[in-house]
Amino acid sequence: MTGKTFxxxxxxxxxxxxxxxxxxxxxxxxxxxxxxxxxxxxxxxxIRKESLYGDRxxxxxxxxxxxxxxxxxxxxxxxxxxxxxxxxxxxxxxxxKVNDTIQVEIEVLDTKAVPARGGGIVRYRQWVKNQRGxxxxxxxxxxxxxGAAGEGGNEA
Numbered sequence: 001m002t003g004k005t006f007x008x009x010x011x012x013x014x015x016x017x018x019x020x021x022x023x024x025x026x027x028x029x030x031x032x033x034x035x036x037x038x039x040x041x042x043x044x045x046x047i048r049k050e051s052l053y054g055d056r057x058x059x060x061x062x063x064x065x066x067x068x069x070x071x072x073x074x075x076x077x078x079x080x081x082x083x084x085x086x087x088x089x090x091x092x093x094x095x096x097k098v099n100d101t102i103q104v105e106i107e108v109l110d111t112k113a114v115p116a117r118g119g120g121i122v123r124y125r126q127w128v129k130n131q132r133g134x135x136x137x138x139x140x141x142x143x144x145x146x147g148a149a150g151e152g153g154n155e156a
Contacts, residue, residue: 012108017104018074020102028041030061067104088142092137118149
């Protein structure tokens with residue numbers, strides 16, 4: 001599958017990703033891997049008695065990473081994504097708990113040609129929603145996307 005080229009993205013285009021259920025194993029592996037080894041994520045007694053939600057939650061950075069993974073898995077930028085160019089306006093509205101399922105809705109905000117890079121910057125707004133359709137995270141992201149005649153890397 002080949003992703004869309006820069007020229008194929010237009011302001012207002014909308015896409016949806018597949019879904020992913022966040023497991024306790026996902027959370028424990030992630031917090032250990034990146035060093036977020038604090039009671040908020042690891043100590044169930046603390047979580048039950050002291051945390052805002054009383055249940056194990058995913059760090060926002062895990063939710064963002066999973067959302068980006070779901071975005072890549074759509075195939076939209078497969079082979080055409082050249083670079084992650086920026087992140088703006090991230091907001092979190094609620095927790096992701098163990099066994100919550102997330103999905104991402106994507107809207108193209110705008111595009112800007114960058115001929116020197118063989119493509120252009122595409123800015124997207126992305127909404128991460130849970131299984132109840134509640135928006136739990138929102139952010140704007142910019143990616144350098146290969147043009148139809150462009151050359152470059154294969155990184156998203």
